[in-house]
Amino acid sequence: MKYKIAIILLFASTISKAQFNDAGSSTASLEETGIWNGLYLKARLSDKIGYYAEHHYRVRNAADNVTSFIGRDRQIYNRAGINFFFSKNFEAVIGPALIVNYTPDPGNDQYEKITLEPRIWHQWLFKTTDLGRFNLYHQFRFEHRWKRNNDVGAEYDYTNRYRYKFFAYIPINSPTIKEKTLYFSPSAEIFMHSGKSIVANPMEDFRTYNGFGYVLNNNITFFAGHMWTLGQKSDGASYKTTHILRFNVLIGLDFRKLEKRLPGINLGY
Structure with a gap:
């Protein structure tokens, strides 16, 4: 019981501290609000292999109103991969991703309307199951990115x-x-x-993402929440924050023979 309480308090402390710093720091400025809509798909093909995918449509605030949440397209985000199930407490994914980045200033000829950002990604997911009422997860994700900004003629920049x-x-x-x-x-x-372009800002982002989900059935789950981020700018001394509302649909499918299926709920990541 003491271990469970300690974990809950750790979450509460982390979230509260982040929100306090957002309001009180003179070097952190609110630079974006937005809405991210996501579709997550997880399909079990066999006992050891599956298919995983994410598809997101993201919008951000109007250029003249940082608190508006909507006003400009931001990204179309597509991620896919082969899911490997090693045990009930450990799985991994590897695959490609393709992100469509929209111009920050629609109608401005100095920016390209869209740029494409290919990635290769892989992750490890560990699940702790001996905590009684709730499940705890540790997710490690690694991304290899070829990205360019929307300036006309900008070159690709490789980062990890x-x-x-x-x-x-x-x-x-x-x-x-x-x-x-x-x-x-x-x-x-x-x-x-x-990467070569990363000099003074090794911390790209810190996020707290908290929300509520509803399990409709074994195949469909709905989730909605709020995400707060703190990112380090290129000078290394100043920071930017965002507030994002997120709405997700999680779909889980199992194509194994009926006698091999394990009861479970798809919750996504």
Whole structure:
């Protein structure tokens, strides 16, 4: 019991500290608000192999109103991969990603309307199952990115990104997560990156993403939450923050023979 309470308090402390720093720091400025809509797909093809995909449509605030949340297209984000299941507590994914980045200033000829950003990504997901009422996860994700900004004629810049996410699923209206369960999911994630263009700002981002999910059935889950980010600017001394509302649909499919299927709920990542 003491271990469980300590974990919950750690989440609360991390989130509260981040929000306090957002309001009180003179070197952090709010630079973006937005809405991210996501579709997550996880298909079990065999006991050891599956298919994983994410598709996002993201919008951001109008150029003249940072608190508007909508006003400009931001990204279309597509990620796919082969899912390897090593045990009930460990799995990994590897695959490609393609991101469409929209111009920050629609109608300005100095910017290209869209640029394409290819990536190769892989991740490890560890699950802790001996915590009673809720599940705890550790996610390590690595991305190799070829990115260019929307300036006309800009060249591609290769960077690597390293991510660690600590999150939990906590059922509210039932002892475990099953059909018709409402659950709360707190999370904290750190982003580091490296490359020739990364000199004074090794910390790309810190995120807290907290929200509520509803399990409709074994195949469909809905999730909505708020994400706050703190990012280090290129000078290394100043920071930017964002507030993002996120709305997701999570779909889980199992194509194994009926007698080999394991009962479970698709919650995404």
